Amino acid sequence: MVKILLVEDNEMNRDMLSRRLERRGYEVIFAHDGEEAVARAEADAPDLVLMDIGLPGIDGCEATRRIRSGPAGTGLPIIALTAHAMNVDEARAREAGCDDFDTKPIDLPRLIGKIEKLLPDTG
Template identity: 60%
Template structure:
């Protein structure tokens, strides 16, 4: 099954999302800030990244732009996960290089559909 990197600073969100995705058969790794997310992505080379945008140390927009600027990681699809639900937030995430965008609280059915679409590409 696909390898998913969850970059999320909120422990409750990380725990809930990782358990639900593991039950669906995904292999999960986690990072708690953008800097660690970039490092883990380069080391582990996941099939997809779920990226919170409001992160400490390095925010999710910067982490995504960093990954997309690196030849080794630019092909990894990134879905922005955020409580920011304004149209401009979606545009900003896509401009940073995110391949898709989803809001919190996570609707697992909707998120899985987006993940599966990107994993098929």
């Protein structure tokens, strides 16, 4: 089963998205902030990370940089999730090391397509 690390500080968003992903057959683990995301990426070996960019403490871009600089970061697909849909926001997320970018509110079919593109063995 594909394991997704969902990094989201908003409980309602986390609950809604995790339930929808679990119904699609994904195992979902959580991090509530950037520090926890870095630790969970190292400890739990997820297959993919859904990274909220607007996190308390270190933001999602900095958490992505830290994950990328560690042993778990090589080859780990990371999709940035944000309510900010400007081109500069996407550029900032990609510069930090995110492989893809999606906006909130989440369009689940679009997000699943991005997950399947980054993890082709799951589609």
